[in-house]
Amino acid sequence: MTLLSRLAAAFLVVLMMGLSGPGSAQTMQSPPAETVSQDAAVQALLDVLNDPAAREALIARLQATETAAPEPEPETPPTFAERLATATSGAAGLAIDEIGRLFQLMTNLNGLAEVVQLAGVDRAALLDLLMTIAATLGAYVVLGGVGRSLGRRWRQPRASGLAATLWPLAGLTAIRLVVVIFSWAIGYLVSSTLFSDGSGPSRAQGLYLNAFAGFGLFRVVLRAIFTPDAEHEPGLSDAAPRAQERIYQELRLLGGLTIQTTLFIVPLVQLWIGFVEARSVRVILATVTALLAMRAIQAIRHVLRASRGHRGTGTGDTAGDRVARGAQTLWLGVWPPLAMLYVGFAWFIALTRPLALTDTILGGTAFTLLGLGLMFVAARLVHMAGKAKSPLAGWFGGLVPQLGSRAANIVASVVWGVAVALFLAAFGTILHGWGIVDMTAVMAREGVQTVLWGLISAALVVLLAAIVWAVVASWIDYQLAATLTGADSSARRRTLLALFRSGFAIVLITMTVMVVLSQLGINIGPLIAGAGVVGLAVGFGAQKLVQDVITGIFIQVENAMNEGDVVGVAGITGSVEKISIRSVRLRTIDGAAHVIPFSSVDLVSNMTRDFGYHVAEIGAAYKENVETVKAAMFEAFDRVKEEYGNDILEPLEMHGVTMLGDSAVVVRARIKTRAGKQWGIGRTYTQRVKEVMDERGIEIPFPHRQLIISQPEAKPLLEPPKPAGA
Incomplete structure (x- = not known):
């Protein structure tokens, strides 16, 4: 056997052993007679490796083969369409296999x-x-x-x-x-x-x-x-x-x-x-x-x-009733298809994956029932939101009667918040039960926990601020509605309480927003610094506005004027209709409304503070007796007092002759009245003086002129001739 043939046989046997894996030798059939056995191939490989010359030849041959081999082309990643086609074909094949298995089970x-x-x-x-x-x-x-x-x-x-x-x-x-x-x-x-x-x-x-x-x-x-x-x-x-x-x-x-x-x-x-x-x-x-x-x-x-x-839903028109009716309509349309889908899926799993029935179906069903229970409780809370009452109304009802409605609104808002949280928890429970979202892993994340606790803390801060505002605003409303003695005190109190409510609302809202942002993880340091810079810039650009506010505060503290007073401000006299933190609105006798900023106010003339005076200056002819004129004025005062007895505070204050005019002797008297009553009493008194003086024949002079024309003695047009020698 040549060296090359022994190497080929050895590599072939090793390759077959690696591809077959553990235990594959037991399942393989016996090789044919001409195939080299595994032991012989291994022994041939060992002989080659032990022989230095053969080993060098093997190395050179392998290097030459590696050099001659073409470089593999880089693999291009599959496109989205290819991946989608592969996934679709795989899902279709899996579905076909499951349907075939289901048919076998049914038969x-x-x-x-x-x-x-x-x-x-x-x-x-x-x-x-x-x-x-x-x-x-x-x-x-x-x-x-x-x-x-x-x-x-x-x-x-x-x-x-x-x-x-x-x-x-x-x-x-x-x-x-x-x-x-x-x-x-x-x-x-x-x-x-x-x-x-x-x-x-x-x-x-x-x-x-x-x-x-x-x-x-x-x-x-x-x-x-x-x-x-x-x-x-x-x-x-x-x-x-x-x-x-x-x-x-x-x-x-x-x-x-x-x-x-x-x-x-x-x-x-x-x-x-x-x-x-x-x-x-x-x-x-x-x-x-x-x-x-x-x-x-x-x-x-x-x-x-x-x-x-x-x-449950009722026929009411409250927010809870409307939401309950809408939820009922939505649920009646959604749940039957979902239930049909659930039944079909459960039937398919029970037949094809019985071992997964407990975890997939029973577990998902249990979590679904729990989620539906949470939804049921949330729906009941929504229905009860409009009828909720707060124990604060009972505790402070005697002190602050207006607190009941605000406390009920707070409780309704809390109930709505809890209902929304329960709805979200129900959806999360159902998704977790069916393995769509692992809520345990989601809730275990540090970021999720931080956000969740931040939202809870922010909600508690808003709830506390709402309670504080309800108590303070209810107390202010109670004080505004209380019957106070003295019109001036009542008007001033009403004005100051309204200003205090506006200022307290601004401060409370600002602090609540800052604390809520802080609880949500937002750094409010730059916001505060930026607000300070903006406030400084606005202060320089709005000095007149700042002056209006500061002057208005001191005017209110000094009780210079209140709503309902008749004052003279900046050359305009009228009734005060409204006082804000920066301006006053006057209504003059002709019906015009004048809005005057407090920065333009350097003098306030209040004509309805504590009491008022009607000053009567009556003119009589020089020929009339002054004492007779005074008696007529006292008689006219007695007649007026019969009509306005409660509004006249003191007897007629007679000043006497104050001026000798061109055509009249002026006699002055003064009537002290309640605040704001001097104008009506003055008009009536002037009328009564005229009536009495007419009855007594006292002449009231009026300006007049007497024109006297003097003519010279008439001369004849033609003088008679003078005698001779004259």
Whole structure:
């Protein structure tokens, strides 16, 4: 054998050994006679390696081969279309394989006869199982009757509120749970002592007891939500009594068939007969359960649509009622297709992947039920949001009566927030249950935890700020609505409280925003520094605005004017309609509204502070007696006092003659009135003075002129001739 032939044979044998893998020598057929044996090839390779000349020749030959070999072309990565085609073809091939396997399972039913005939089953074991079933069911019937007698005190007409439902529901649920537990305990005790070999229940008896306990707990939970006697038993569902009864019946049948198939029937057939027969039984029962589930979906959908709006959503127009009606409409349209898809998927997994049934279907179902429960609680909270009341209203109701409505709004907002959080948690639970999103891994991330706790902290800060604002604003409203003595005090108090409420709101909002941003992980240091720079720039550019605000604050502190006062400001006299932090709005007698910034105010003339005076200056002719004029003025005052007795504070204050005019003697008097009453009383007094002076014949002079025209003596046009010599 030449060197080249020995090398080729050796490499061929080594290559075959590497490709075949461990244990492949046992499955390979015997090589033909002309093929070199493995031992000979190995020995030839060793001879070549031990011979220096042969080894050098081998190395040179390999180097020449490597040099002559063409360089491999670089592999180009597959395109997206190629990857998509590969994935699609792989999924299609997998689907075809699963359909073929499913068809084989559906056609492999030859073990049913053996199941029916109970071939190979110990008759004694069968009798023990039947006696255990009879004892457990008998105990359940007896204890169930006792439980119904005890639960009559908890049966009541259907309550309208959740709080009135929970207490009797908890009592009935506890009684039913005790009945299931005691029935299971009696069955376990009977099977351990009377119908076994003394070492405890057999595997078949244990399977039945587990199935009995699971189905019993399922019925207890199901009846707590959907009760078949909704008119007399409390339940968590708001559906109509007829709908609850139908839902309970359908779900009880499906749940019982599923639990008994999974925990008892299929494992018992596999235990007593064999795996192939158990698989055939599983196929039949899974198919029957799927058909019944699809029928139940249609029936439940029909009764829910028939009883839509019966209870829970109501006909109110609150936000909770509108959201509840919208959620009910959406749910009625979405859940039937999802339920059909779930039933089909569960049936497919039960037939093709029975080992994955527990993790995939039962686990996903459990998480889905938990998510639906969270959604149910969230929906109830949304419905109750508009009717929620806060205990703060009761605690501070006597001190701050206006707090009740604000506290109710805060509680409603909290309820809405909790409902939204429950909805999100429900979606996350369902996605986690079906393996779409690993919520455990997501929640374990440090960034997610930081964001979550930041949101919770921010929500708590906002809640605290809302409570503080509700208390302060309610107290301010209470003070504004309180009856205070003195118009000036009331107006000033109202103005100052309104300014304080505006300032407190600005400060509280600013601090809350800063703290919330800090809790969310945002560095507020640059924001504060930037706000300071912006504030400084604005301060330089808005000096007039700053002056307005500062002057307005001091005007209010000094109580220079209040709403309702009649003042003279910046040359304008009018009634104060509104005072803000930077300006005052006056309404003049002609109806014009004047907005005057406080920076333009250097003098405030308040004509309605404490009291007012009407100054009457009455003119009389020089020929009239001054004392007579004074008497007329006093008589006119007496007449006015009869009309405005409560508004006139003091008797007429007579000043006497104050001026000798061109045509009249001016007599002045003053009337002290309540603030703001001087103008009306003055007009009436002037009218009464005119009436009295007319009655007494006292002349009231008025300016007039007397024109006197003097003419010279008339001369004749023609003078007579003078005599001669004159």
